[in-house]
Amino acid sequence: MLIIKNLHVSVDGKVILKGIDLTIEPGEIHAIMGPNGAGKSTLSKVIAGDPDYEVISGEVLYLDQNILEMEPEERAHLGLFVSFQYPVEIPGISNLHFLHAAYNAQRKAKEEPLVSESEFRKILGEKLDLLEMKPAFAERNLNEGFSGGEKKRNEILQMALLDPSMAILDETDSGLDIDAMRVVACGVKRVFSQDKGLLLITHYQRLLDYIRPEFVHVMMDGQIVKSGGPELAQQLEEKGYDWIEEKVEA
Amino acid sequence: MNETFLANLQDLFEKNCEGVTPLQKAIRKQAWKRFSDLGLPDKTLPGYGYFPFQQFYRESYDLASISQISKDQYFSLIYPECRNSYLIFVNGQYSPELSNTTALPREVVVLRLRDALHKHGNFLQVRLSRSLKEEKDPFVNLNIAMIQMGLFLYIPQKVVIDVPIQCLHLICNEKSAIFNPRIHFFVGSQAKARFIYDHVCLKDFDYFSNSVIDVALEEGAQLEQYGVLNPCAHGYALTSVRATLKRDSRFQSLTCGSACRSLKQDFRIALLGENASCDLQGINLLSENRQSHVNVHIDHAAPYCHSNQLFKNVLNGHSKASFEGKIYVESKAQKTEAYQLNHNLLLGDRAMSNSKPNLEIFADDVKASHGATVTQLDPIHLNYLRSRGIDPDTAKKLLLQGFICEIIDKAPCEAMRQRMMQVAEKHNG
Numbered sequence: 001m002l003i004i005k006n007l008h009v010s011v012d013g014k015v016i017l018k019g020i021d022l023t024i025e026p027g028e029i030h031a032i033m034g035p036n037g038a039g040k041s042t043l044s045k046v047i048a049g050d051p052d053y054e055v056i057s058g059e060v061l062y063l064d065q066n067i068l069e070m071e072p073e074e075r076a077h078l079g080l081f082v083s084f085q086y087p088v089e090i091p092g093i094s095n096l097h098f099l100h101a102a103y104n105a106q107r108k109a110k111e112e113p114l115v116s117e118s119e120f121r122k123i124l125g126e127k128l129d130l131l132e133m134k135p136a137f138a139e140r141n142l143n144e145g146f147s148g149g150e151k152k153r154n155e156i157l158q159m160a161l162l163d164p165s166m167a168i169l170d171e172t173d174s175g176l177d178i179d180a181m182r183v184v185a186c187g188v189k190r191v192f193s194q195d196k197g198l199l200l201i202t203h204y205q206r207l208l209d210y211i212r213p214e215f216v217h218v219m220m221d222g223q224i225v226k227s228g229g230p231e232l233a234q235q236l237e238e239k240g241y242d243w244i245e246e247k248v249e250a
Numbered sequence: 251m252n253e254t255f256l257a258n259l260q261d262l263f264e265k266n267c268e269g270v271t272p273l274q275k276a277i278r279k280q281a282w283k284r285f286s287d288l289g290l291p292d293k294t295l296p297g298y299g300y301f302p303f304q305q306f307y308r309e310s311y312d313l314a315s316i317s318q319i320s321k322d323q324y325f326s327l328i329y330p331e332c333r334n335s336y337l338i339f340v341n342g343q344y345s346p347e348l349s350n351t352t353a354l355p356r357e358v359v360v361l362r363l364r365d366a367l368h369k370h371g372n373f374l375q376v377r378l379s380r381s382l383k384e385e386k387d388p389f390v391n392l393n394i395a396m397i398q399m400g401l402f403l404y405i406p407q408k409v410v411i412d413v414p415i416q417c418l419h420l421i422c423n424e425k426s427a428i429f430n431p432r433i434h435f436f437v438g439s440q441a442k443a444r445f446i447y448d449h450v451c452l453k454d455f456d457y458f459s460n461s462v463i464d465v466a467l468e469e470g471a472q473l474e475q476y477g478v479l480n481p482c483a484h485g486y487a488l489t490s491v492r493a494t495l496k497r498d499s500r501f502q503s504l505t506c507g508s509a510c511r512s513l514k515q516d517f518r519i520a521l522l523g524e525n526a527s528c529d530l531q532g533i534n535l536l537s538e539n540r541q542s543h544v545n546v547h548i549d550h551a552a553p554y555c556h557s558n559q560l561f562k563n564v565l566n567g568h569s570k571a572s573f574e575g576k577i578y579v580e581s582k583a584q585k586t587e588a589y590q591l592n593h594n595l596l597l598g599d600r601a602m603s604n605s606k607p608n609l610e611i612f613a614d615d616v617k618a619s620h621g622a623t624v625t626q627l628d629p630i631h632l633n634y635l636r637s638r639g640i641d642p643d644t645a646k647k648l649l650l651q652g653f654i655c656e657i658i659d660k661a662p663c664e665a666m667r668q669r670m671m672q673v674a675e676k677h678n679g
Contacts, residue, residue: 073639090634
């Protein structure tokens with residue numbers, strides 16, 4: 001359902017992604033691991049449609065459509081969801097107001113009737129329960145003053161509400177303590193189903209203990225240098241990224 | 251040009267002195283002398299640096315007439331919370347006949363200023379004399395010289411008014427006119443009140459509104475004031491607030507203005523007693539060629555006082571805004587906390603904003619900060635909202651709302667918040 005072909009991307013004139021190839025089919029969970037600066041977040045931002053990133057060459061097809069030609073909101077309407085590593089803080093907009101706007105924007109795109117604020121509060125209440133979040137969370141300003149963990153939970157809350165067919169979670173585990181990680185992982189698994197795709201981008205193995213991917217890819221210097229099964233993540237945890245680097249150089 | 255403007259004012263001043271009591275006349279003459287000695291303001295005067303004098307001094311005005319107003323014209327503008335606690339001003343003149351104060355505790359005194367001059371002469375005369383001696387803004391002195399029908403509001407000690415008091419300024423003159431509304435608040439120790447004011451334009455024409463609110467807060471007194479300044483597009487509106495705060499008193503002001511040819515808000519707050527605090531916040535929503543100028547001077551004259559300022563502007567079209575603020579901390583005002591912020595959102599390609607935050611500190615144990623920003627909508631914020639499926643127009647609207655709501659969500663009632671939102675929507679398309 002998501003096909004990335006020979007993707008080259010630069011930012012501020014510097015080439016970051018140097019030929020990424022990746023295919024994710026419905027029902028598959030993939031993980032991309034790699035050291036800092038490998039280009040993992042760049043990949044998620046390009047897929048989300050961040051205008052700061054320039055695609056030099058390559059294709060990203062989602063449900064057979066070239067999404068690189070699409071606006072960020074069109075990609076979201078198609079069922080793509082990218083959770084950000086550093087979600088922005090927006091003062092003055094309540095989480096409820098934002099989530100309601102996003103929820104209705106998706107419904108409008110699907111030509112479904114919009115929901116009122118009171119109806120939406122009920123829907124939101126269920127998702128808050130799912131992620132063990134307090135109702136007061138909805139009334140706070142969007143990510144303003146949220147702890148790192150709260151911001152990540154808020155991203156997963158958005159995912160649970162928007163119910164995408166493909167989710168890319170960028171470093172969702174960073175900033176989460178063990179309990180929060182369990183709750184978030186549980187929430188992600190509940191949203192995931194056999195007709196959906198999931199790509200986890202992570203630096204560490206620990207999230208993968210909760211959500212086990214079938215495919216693990218290692219990204220280094222803008223390329224996927226190794227792909228394998230879940231055992232690859234385990235090997236990385238034990239031996240570190242240097243081990244892969246040595247193997248690639250060899 | 252300036253001479254003609256001044257001669258016009260002199261004519262009006264003399265006309266306005268006809269038929270008044272000797273006491274009123276003496277005060278007005280003293281004020282006129284002070285105004286004449288100071289001369290017409292120019293760009294060198296604090297707060298007037300960006301005021302469009304060239305255009306302004308070409309105007310000529312008459313004294314405001316007393317227009318007949320029916321209840322239908324204003325009753326829908328009264329907030330539900332204030333149905334029995336509203337004061338009406340028509341063309342700058344307080345009208346007790348149209349006002350309703352039945353919800354106020356009976357100890358509260360609401361009088362025409364001229365009546366109060368006789369009944370509460372001691373307090374008022376001292377207050378006016380001090381103002382004439384110390385006030386350096388010529389137009390604030392002009393306000394006293396040209397006063398027509400002012401208001402005096404006295405809240406005796408320990409009286410807490412539960413309902414907000416709405417002061418509705420209606421502008422509906424037939425020709426170009428000058429208004430000089432003046433309100434004196436005297437809030438006794440431990441007394442508490444909330445005051446809401448609205449400027450509503452029933453007929454749009456050229457005018458010069460030169461209003462002054464004078465606030466005296468005794469020990470532990472609290473006054474909150476909230477304003478929707480929605481003046482006529484063709485007017486020049488100056489609103490000056492002068493407040494003195496004694497020990498443990500608190501003054502809070504929040505305004506939402508839509509501006510006109512030039513809306514100038516001028517605050518001069520003196521924190522005279524320990525632990526006094528003031529909080530001034532405002533947002534101005536400007537479109538077309540409208541202008542807004544805010545000038546704030548906070549004098550920390552006692553220890554342990556607290557002041558906070560947050561002023562915002564949203565500028566569309568080729569509107570202009572300026573902010574000039576000074577926090578002055580005297581050497582005896584140790585343990586002061588003083589903060590000042592000015593944020594400007596430039597949406598129009600030709601809009602312009604000038605900001606001059608200023609601290610002058612003579613005490614050595616003080617927490618103070620100031621800051622100013624002039625920005626456009628943040629593309630990173632826009633992209634975040636769009637990545638969640640929100641279209642660009644809605645995303646911009648949301649971000650703008652976020653910028654505005656930081657101020658207007660603090661309105662004391664939903665009806666007032668709605669009115670502020672209407673002002674915002676009108677000026678942001």
